[in-house]
Amino acid sequence: MKRKPLIFAALATVAVISAALVSSCKKDASAVGDRALSATQVVPTNSTLSGVLGSGHNVVDTIHLTSSVAWHLSGLVYVDSADVLIVDPGTFVYGDLSTSSSVPGGGLVIVRGAKILAQGTANAPIVFTSANTSAPASGDWSGVVILGNAPSNSNGRVQVEGIPTNPPANATFGGNTGTVATDNSGILQYVRIEYGGYELSTDNEINGLTLGGVGSGTTIDHIEIYKSKDDAIEFFGGTVNVSYIVAVDALDDMFDFDNGYSGTINYALGLSDTTRADKSQSNGIESDNNATGDSTATPVTRPTINHMTIVGVTPTRASVTNSQPSGTGKYGRLAHLRRSSRFAISNSLFLGFNTGFSLDGQLGNTPCAYFRGLSTLTNNIVHAYATPFGVEGTSPCSVTLSSGNLAITNASNANAAIQLVAPFARPTTATAANWFPVSAASIANTRGAGAFSFGGTDWTAGWSKY
Secondary structure: OOOOOOOOOOOOOEEOOOHHHHHHHHHHHHOOOOOOOOEEEEOOOOOEEOOEEOOOOOOEEEEEEOOOOOEEEOOEEEEOOOOEEEEOOOOEEEEOOOOEOOEOOOEEEEOOOOEEEEEOOOOOOEEEEEOOOOOOOOOOOOEEEEEOOOOOOOOOOEEOOOOOOOOOOOOEEOOOOOOOOOOOOEEEEEEEEEOOOEEEEOOEEEOOEEEEOOOOOOEEEEEEEEOOOOOOEEEEOOOOOEEEEEEEOOOOOOEEEEOOOOOEEEEEEEEOOOOOOOOOOEOOEEEOOOOOOOOOOOOOOOOEEEEEEEEOOOHHHHOOOOEOOOOOEOEOEEEEEEOOOOOEEEOOEEEOOOEEEEEEOOOOOOHHHHHOOOOEEEOOEEEEOOEEEEEEOOOOOOOOOOOOOEEEEOOOOOOOOOOEOOOOOOOOOOOHHHHOEOOOOOHHHHHOOOOOOOOOOOOOOOOOOO
16 A cells, blocks of 8 residues: 655766766756766666665766666665666566565665656566566565655655655655645656565555656656555555556555545556455555545545546455455455545446445545535446445435446346456456457447447557566
8 A cells, every 4th residue: 555665786887878868867966956967877787786776976877777687676776866767678677575574575766856767668668577587476576666746635745655664765755835746757658567565564565556746747658567465556646647557466456546646547457356355455446535534635636537447356256255365355346435535537447346436434524525526427337246336434325426427237247238358357468358348339339438449459569468
């Protein structure tokens, strides 16, 4: 669900970078009083990265990871403020396994003011994965954390979840004053993040991809988070927009929004893990304004989601209440919207849970009063084995949540009316064909709902895996 850091190794082989990049780095450095207006490119001589990269230098360092080297993250590796991490297309970065349950495995933390430029391609994606290449498993390493200066509704800057006390670099993000909505933490494109996640303590975890206070100047698209030990991707405040996102087999939630996140998700595919569910219940979407449900905390969490497909599990699996690894795991809801969170969800397709959209009023505002005029559900197809649209909490009320949407209840066949190709089967090769409408006449296609349209482009092709 939430926090922590990363570090880089000894610096050597210094070369002057291109004029364009020097110019860019100078611009970044000009805002930092104790940094010289120059830049160097550093290619680490040791492939095992640890510590704080760029720490203690008088220039803006650009740390360059090339595809010819198998890079390793030893513990949490931090990229220092004002420095830039460049990762070439086709590069593999391996997170080393932790040495004990109290020590995080390898991970990468981009701190506030630093940037990551990880621009893969469809034919040469960048892969962050487990160093245990023979038998990789969820939670082998810690994951990727990006922290920025965009607003959150926390009281001042706070340390992101999952990172141990007193990290060697500043692991705070956001805040509700003195922040910049357009903050730029760099670029992530055509990147896979596999087998990450670390639980420091209950409800205090690093996710596959953790974004804390990341601003709208950051570019994030064509990203897959595969078999994370906690959430696939969690947003703590911030305004960053992301698109073409694949979340596969997360232990906990696929998409988690907290602390005033207000960006947009365009085109996303989420697939439930069919073999395990989390002790906190595994949801497609979980959204909170903050942990206490304080509706006065601003900015208010309000993700905008357009063209998302989330696929749960079969009826038998959806009712399991003792799933591994905890023995108490349970599949929750397609979307658990709670704790005074607002939302705008449109043109999306959801199937395969007992409960679809659930407005939960147990903390914060009563769910129905808060829904009216503040949140929208538009042109969505929502299947559930039992309840497509419902209300939880101590203040039940009568409201038509399914207005303008299509609610489908089918206790035995989630796909009967929707007619995707084979939503509960994983293809043997990486192709999203199973989640396309079976024909132009399919409800999903005629309504224009979901991440794919009949005859449309498979935007997952070439760089993702299932």
